[in-house]
Every structure is written in C-alpha cells, then in structure tokens.
Amino acid sequence: MANLPPILLVGCGHMGHAMLHGWLKKGLDPSVIVHRHDLDLPSPHQHVRSIDEISKDFHPKAIILAMKPDQATEIIPSLSPWTKDAVILSVLGGRNLNWLKSQFGDTQAVIRVMPNTPSELGLGMTSVVAGSTVTKEQKQLTDALLHAIGQVAWLPTEKDMDVATAIAGSGPAYIFLLAELLQKVGEEKGLSKDLARLLARQTVVGSAALLGKSDKESEDLRKAVATPGGITEQAINILIESKAWPESLSKAIQAAADRSKEMSS
Numbered sequence: 001m002a003n004l005p006p007i008l009l010v011g012c013g014h015m016g017h018a019m020l021h022g023w024l025k026k027g028l029d030p031s032v033i034v035h036r037h038d039l040d041l042p043s044p045h046q047h048v049r050s051i052d053e054i055s056k057d058f059h060p061k062a063i064i065l066a067m068k069p070d071q072a073t074e075i076i077p078s079l080s081p082w083t084k085d086a087v088i089l090s091v092l093g094g095r096n097l098n099w100l101k102s103q104f105g106d107t108q109a110v111i112r113v114m115p116n117t118p119s120e121l122g123l124g125m126t127s128v129v130a131g132s133t134v135t136k137e138q139k140q141l142t143d144a145l146l147h148a149i150g151q152v153a154w155l156p157t158e159k160d161m162d163v164a165t166a167i168a169g170s171g172p173a174y175i176f177l178l179a180e181l182l183q184k185v186g187e188e189k190g191l192s193k194d195l196a197r198l199l200a201r202q203t204v205v206g207s208a209a210l211l212g213k214s215d216k217e218s219e220d221l222r223k224a225v226a227t228p229g230g231i232t233e234q235a236i237n238i239l240i241e242s243k244a245w246p247e248s249l250s251k252a253i254q255a256a257a258d259r260s261k262e263m264s265s
C-alpha cells in the first residue's frame with residue numbers, strides 16, 4: 001500500500017500525538033513534526049523544536065494545526081513558506097472556516113477537522129468540513145489521511161460541527177468518565193480498588209469492542225443484557241428516566257456545542 005503523503009504537524013500534544021501515532025503505524029512519507037519537547041520519532045521523519053528549523057525545501061502536502069486554539073494566532077503567520085501547495089487541516093476546537101480564512105487569506109485551502117483521541121489506535125472518529133478553495137485532490141488526500149486513523153464523516157454543513165464536536169470530539173471523555181464513575185461506585189459499595197478498577201475498565205472496553213463488531217443497534221445490545229424482570233432492568237429503569245441520563249446528556253452535549261459555537265464567534 002502506498003504511503004500517506006508528507007505532512008507538517010505543528011503541535012504534538014494529546015491530539016497531535018494520537019494522530020501521529022496512527023499515521024506512523026500506517027506509513028507516512030518523510031514528514032516534519034514541530035514539538036517543543038522530546039519526541040521519539042522513527043527515521044526518516046524529522047522532529048524540530050521550532051518552526052524556524054524547518055527546511056524551506058520541505059514540501060508538505062498537508063499542514064496539521066494541532067496546538068491549542070489560543071496558541072494558533074501567533075504560530076500561523078510563520079507557516080507561510082510551506083502553505084502554498086499544502087492543504088491546512090485545522091484540528092483547532094471552535095475555530096471556524098471564516099476564522100481560518102482570516103488567518104491564512106481567502107485563497108488558501110483550509111479544512112476543519114475534528115478528530116478524537118482513539119485515532120491513536122486507528123479507531124478515531126473525525127468530522128470534516130472543507131473550505132471553498134479546497135480541490136478534489138486535496139479532499140481525497142485528507143480523506144486518505146483521516147481514514148488511516150479511523151472513520152470519517154464529511155459534514156453536510158459547517159453548522160453541524162459544534163454538535164459533532166460535542167458528541168465525537170469530546171465523546172471519549174464521557175466514556176472515560178463512565179469508567180471512572182463505575183470504579184468509584186464499586187469502591188463505595190465495598191469492592192477493593194483493584195477489583196473495582198478491573199470490573200469497570202474491562203466492562204467499558206469489552207462493551208465498546210462488542211458494539212464495534214456488531215451489526216445490531218446499541219439499543220438491541222442493551223436489551224440483550226437487561227433480562228425482563230431481572231437485575232439490569234432495575235438499574236436501566238433509573239438511568240433511562242427522562243430526568244436522569246437522557247436529560248443530563250442532552251444538557252451536557254448542548255453545553256459543549258454552545259461553547260464550540262461561542263469560541264467560533
């Protein structure tokens with residue numbers, strides 16, 4: 001299989017590192033990673049600590065912005081030597097296409113991408129929306145890069161990005177919180193820490209793997225556990241009450257989506 005195209009990755013924190021890890025596993029043409037800290041990077045890829053150290057002879061096909069949103073304004077102007085033939089993939093939460101245009105200029109090809117951290121295992125979920133100057137080839141290249149780290153959803157409209165971010169970009173945090181809370185309750189109910197941790201984690205891991213492999217709807221998988229009149233049903237009846245999970249999850253997603261929108265304006 002052909003390698004993925006050469007990239008310039010700027011910022012290699014939680015999200016940048018997760019994507020890089022996924023890409024390295026698939027095979028990447030010689031790329032440059034800008035990271036201010038130590039980085040264990042296999043040859044022939046190059047790790048530089050500052051943008052000043054990137055060779056002007058390097059021609060990335062894609063430049064990935066993976067710093068914090070408020071760190072981006074300072075960095076973007078210094079990327080101009082490499083932007084001409086590249087598509088910008090912005091991972092920045094809550095920075096919309098208009099904002100990206102205002103930073104890079106009207107003609108620059110820019111794509112807003114919202115991945116999540118399971119990308120590290122090739123199990124990511126990335127929502128994507130492209131600016132008007134992006135070519136068909138650049139869309140294909142982006143699609144190939146993102147499919148290498150998981151599933152890809154091209155959004156019908158940029159307006160969907162706030163909710164997509166709140167569900168999938170932020171989503172792993174909710175699942176990890178569930179594991180955290182299952183462990184905490186187990187401990188509160190008298191299990192040892194180690195036992196509660198094992199039961200909670202492996203249940204989340206196994207359930208996610210089963211969901212990933214199954215053709216069934218998540219509702220059907222849930223019903224297959226909750227025997228009518230049995231044990232699980234008692235818990236589900238409490239959680240599924242409109243005032244419980246349905247309402248609090250809806251409020252939580254709305255709060256995250258509102259913040260994404262607010263950061264864009």
Ligand SMILES: NC(=O)C1=CN([C@@H]2O[C@H](COP(=O)(O)OP(=O)(O)OC[C@H]3O[C@@H](n4cnc5c(N)ncnc54)[C@H](OP(=O)(O)O)[C@@H]3O)[C@@H](O)[C@H]2O)C=CC1
Nearest residue numbers: 011012013014015016036066067068069071091092093115
């Ligand atoms: N974390 C997640 O699950 C997701 C995050 N995102 C988005 O990804 C982006 C990054 O988030 P996250 O990875 O969590 O944040 P991190 O703080 O973990 O990563 C940001 C990285 O950018 C680096 N950086 C900042 N300025 C420079 C610079 N001038 N040169 C080189 N590196 C620089 C930081 O270095 P230093 O530590 O030295 O400041 C840090 O390593 C955000 O915009 C966020 O909205 C999107 C989807 C999911």
Ligand SMILES: O=C(O)[C@@H]1CCC=N1
Nearest residue numbers: 093094165169170171
């Ligand atoms: O919380 C954040 O702002 C980023 C965007 C989605 C996940 N992390």
